[in-house]
Amino acid sequence: MPTITCIEDLRQLYRARVPRMFYDYAESGSYTEQTFRENVTDFGQIRLRQKVAVDMTGRSTAATMIGRPVSMPVALAPVGMTGMQSADGEIKAARAARDFGVPFTLSTMSICSIEDVAEAVQAPFWFQLYVMRDTDFVDRMIDRAKAAGCDALVVTLDLQILGQRHRDIRNGLSAPPKPTLANILNIATKPKWAWEMSQTKRRSFGNIVGHAKGVGDLSSLSSWTAEQFDPRLDWDKVARIRDRWGGKLILKGILDAEDAARAAAFGCDALIVSNHGGRQLDGALSSIRMLPEIVEAVAGRTEVWLDSGIRSGQDVLKALALGAQGTMIGRAFVYGLGAMGEAGVTAALEVIRKELDITMALCGERDVAALGRQNLLIPKGFFDSYA
Numbered sequence: 001m002p003t004i005t006c007i008e009d010l011r012q013l014y015r016a017r018v019p020r021m022f023y024d025y026a027e028s029g030s031y032t033e034q035t036f037r038e039n040v041t042d043f044g045q046i047r048l049r050q051k052v053a054v055d056m057t058g059r060s061t062a063a064t065m066i067g068r069p070v071s072m073p074v075a076l077a078p079v080g081m082t083g084m085q086s087a088d089g090e091i092k093a094a095r096a097a098r099d100f101g102v103p104f105t106l107s108t109m110s111i112c113s114i115e116d117v118a119e120a121v122q123a124p125f126w127f128q129l130y131v132m133r134d135t136d137f138v139d140r141m142i143d144r145a146k147a148a149g150c151d152a153l154v155v156t157l158d159l160q161i162l163g164q165r166h167r168d169i170r171n172g173l174s175a176p177p178k179p180t181l182a183n184i185l186n187i188a189t190k191p192k193w194a195w196e197m198s199q200t201k202r203r204s205f206g207n208i209v210g211h212a213k214g215v216g217d218l219s220s221l222s223s224w225t226a227e228q229f230d231p232r233l234d235w236d237k238v239a240r241i242r243d244r245w246g247g248k249l250i251l252k253g254i255l256d257a258e259d260a261a262r263a264a265a266f267g268c269d270a271l272i273v274s275n276h277g278g279r280q281l282d283g284a285l286s287s288i289r290m291l292p293e294i295v296e297a298v299a300g301r302t303e304v305w306l307d308s309g310i311r312s313g314q315d316v317l318k319a320l321a322l323g324a325q326g327t328m329i330g331r332a333f334v335y336g337l338g339a340m341g342e343a344g345v346t347a348a349l350e351v352i353r354k355e356l357d358i359t360m361a362l363c364g365e366r367d368v369a370a371l372g373r374q375n376l377l378i379p380k381g382f383f384d385s386y387a
Contacts, residue, residue: 001340004347006355007311007332013339014085018193020186021171022084026334029278030163035286036278039309042286046318047377051364059366061356065326066152066248066269066303071101072353073368074316076345077307077328078128078154078252083111083203084175085338087196091120093337096345098123105154105328108141111175113206118148128154128252131237132228137212142244144211152269153245155238156276158253160231163280176203235266242267252307253280255290257297260304270303270326277308277330285386288319292383295323313355317363321371 004010015023029036061072076097082089090112097104098121105126106117114127127145132138145153176197177183187194197203212228230237242249251263252272263271273291275284287308295304305326306319316327332352336344360368363375 001343004351007335007348007351010332010335010339010344010348010351013344014335014337017190018085018338019177019183019190021168021173021177021183022081023338024167024171025081025165025173026079026085026331026338028165028167029282030165030280031282033278033282035275035282035284038286039275039278039288040311042288043309043311043315043318045379045382046288048314048317048359048363049375049377050362054364056361056366059357059361061353061360061368063326063368065103065305066250068103068151069101070103070326072316072356073320073324073326074349074352075103075126075305075326075328076105076333077330078105078107078126078156079330079334080107080109081111081175082107082334082337083200083206085334086193086341087200088112088116088120088202089337090117092342093333093345094121094123094125096333096342096349097125100346100349102349103152106150108207109205111202111204111206114141114144114148114150116202116206118150124149124151126150126152126154126250128156129241130156130159131230131233131241132212133230133232134212134228135240138241139244140211141207142241144207146245146247152248152250153241154250154252154272155241156252157233157238158255158274158276158280160229160233162229163276163282165279175205235262238266250305254294255284255287257290257293260294261297264298264301268302270305271298272305272307272328273324274307274328288315288322289383291319291322291324310352313352313357314359316352316356317359317368317371318376320368321373321375 063073090110094104094117105128107128108130127150248269250270251268253274254260254271255275273287273294287306303325306324307328310329319327333345333348336348
């Protein structure tokens with residue numbers, strides 16, 4: 001097994017082992033990819049305040065997220081097509097998360113279905129819902145998540161239409177890959193991936209095919225999005241989903257203080273500060289820049305988590321110190337999954353927890369709950385309004 005010291009090690013392995021279209025699907029943003037890049041680079045502008053001669057014994061990264069005990073305040077974010085990064089990838093990631101003691105979130109656009117994951121993992125997980133035009137299909141999806149024992153519903157609010165991602169268009173992204181000459185030649189250089197994929201029957205969108213009316217085959221994420229994602233999504237529709245679900249509700253895709261205040265008043269258990277990893281509105285501010293303003297707007301009425309840009313345990317610490325009560329990782333665990341399967345997801349989580357623990361100690365803290373702005377050195381004007 002290769003030596004893994006950081007998330008970047010996993011990314012390099014991932015790039016070498018997974019077909020280009022699926023690497024590009026994860027490792028890209030919309031339009032110029034400005035927001036995609038700044039999600040990461042803005043974390044780097046926030047520096048850490050070192051403290052010495054402080055008792056570092058008895059440290060703990062344990063926390064809770066919407067009342068659920070976690071080994072660290074990190075959850076696996078919903079990522080579409082994870083089962084194309086590694087055969088049965090959603091199952092592998094869910095098992096790794098279960099064994100590590102952090103939540104796993106299954107995407108609507110997963111390859112493994114809700115029922116596949118529930119049967120294989122035998123432990124509660126979260127389900128992420130995209131809102132479709134077909135309300136009967138949405139209702140059945142919610143009911144399926146309930147029947148599978150999902151203990152929270154994550155409703156994504158920032159993808160009513162699909163932000164254009166140039167690489168996906170150029171690559172002809174599909175699941176399974178279309179048998180073009182370019183794809184065949186590229187896949188031929190990924191023999192382990194190809195062999196493992198040949199051994200599973202799960203190669204299309206398991207939550208859609210056979211469940212949505214008139215859908216017997218589905219290969220194109222973009223065509224499904226264009227035809228079925230609901231551009232009329234509003235708070236009334238979210239309220240309908242909340243009432244149908246009746247359980248813990250998480251709202252994902254908040255990047256504005258007014259939206260955050262409304263979400264808190266609406267009655268969710270947590271909201272996720274996220275710009276969809278820079279994959280929707282290019283030119284939006286990074287999640288970390290928007291976090292403090294949103295925390296202030298929410299004023300403790302609901303939990304605030306941060307998603308988009310986290311590549312290390314130090315990034316997790318910075319988000320917590322700026323007021324987040326939890327974080328989500330997407331690309332970081334996908335790198336591990338594509339690189340080494342289930343063991344790679346575990347490796348990604350181990351890297352992040354170790355970095356969080358050691359950095360916390362060197363900042364003079366022994367508990368993640370004690371982290372705050374006293375641990376950070378923030379550039380003057382970093383959070384100033386652009387208005």
